[in-house]
Amino acid sequence: MNEFVLLVGRGKLVEEIDLYLNQQGVKTKTLDQVFSPNEVIAVFDLEIGLNQEKRQLLQQVETRVTQQTPIFTSVLHRTATEIASWLFYPERLVGFSPLLMPTMTCVEICFPIQSLRPNHKLLSFWKQIGKEVEIVGDQPGLVFARTLALLVNEASFALSEGVAKATDIDLAMQKGLNHPQGPLQWADQVGIHHLYAVLEGLQREYGEDRYRPAPLLRKMMYAQFIGVEAEQGFYSYGPQEMRRDSHCFADRPERRSKMLSDA
Template sequence: MTDRQYVAVVGTNSLADALRKQLSPVNGVEVLDLQEAKTRSIPLHIVIETSNLELAEKKAGLQSLEKYIAGDTLILSSVLGATATQAASWLSHPSRLVGFAAFANLEQTELIELCAALQTDAGYAKQAEAFFTAIGKETEWVEDEVGLVFPRILSMIVNEAAFALMEKISSAEEIDTAMRKGTNYPMGPLAWADELGLDDIYAVLSGLHRDMGEDRYRPAPLLRKLVHAGWLGKKTGRGFYVYANQDAKESIV
């Protein structure tokens, strides 16, 4: 980037934390919060909105942030739990919203999936792609559906593993070992879900189930219970496994 980009990351979840960490050392990017930008009278170029789980919260957050930014500021909105088109419909200026899908493991992520809402102007789409390219990420444009591609497919695999665990077909360790060795996945699906955050996995499945109305997207009751309990995986110390420290773990079932 040759010109300084002022960027605000909105959210208190793991994805927001990961984005701030990823963007802070990037040359030409200054990460601010909305209030700081307003106080310093700094015009933001990009706002990244990260809420996923509760639609009402996402809608209120998007509408609130418009009070802090100019009408032409690009909004990048996480589409793990809602489509970009739905998110854009809540804005006064819907043409400036572009959807993206990423889990919180951004340091290990080479590719960011992007989608245009039906309302998105082509100029904002180009700006979104240029931004992610400039911070070292590959981009791929896909159709605007909840979860896009990788998060959707991985969440479905995790959900099936959660059903298998709940139905006592096998233990968590055995399920993960079978999938890791049988498919050459880098991690088993249950441990992988714990690494990424069960709340984001649940958001994708809930959004797909709500939008598609098909039972195959119904979140496993065990997954739902873990999220409701606040047991979101490694970041909270327990999910499908209990973590005594960053390395050691034992399954909950």
């Protein structure tokens, strides 16, 4: 049998996960390739879902795979329940968080409420590639992405308010709390768009102001300053020079001196 995982989505994260799956000995194909429905062992849908494209892609996917094929979908922005509501066979849909998938020892999974009795057989794929499965509640971003998104959001507020400059905010969280990376550089690594999507999703699902994305993050989305992948996020990443130590476009030293002259 020529079994493979069907990969849906675009961008750096898709390439990383493609590479990771191949390293685990799992073959991958995309929708534009030719295959028969029986060959698909699972679908990995990594579309964020900020627009209608995710829905259209998943409806297209359903015409190309069997009714039982598990569909693992990124729940960074929408809940598995909402995504399942678009499908003919919603009970085979499983939500997961794709951030840091290659490095994390576990994978966060959630079931939509449509699967009244969660089918744990759907998860055998993860055990096959050696991931511990953590089943958590169906909310945008699950645990890690939600936590990181909120850390980055707060750092963005502090940055735009001029409380400290970008490199100092990152230094503070690394040296003061031993975080593996500062929030701003971490955001550049995983992609601002993924974290922004989590915040907007949480804000919509909970209707709470605490999840409101910082205006600076919104602007970065307009400008497509999404991080390393775009060579511009909070920091600049030139092809030749890694300008990690240079200042960030959002640092505003002039504001500080103005505050002083006012005082």
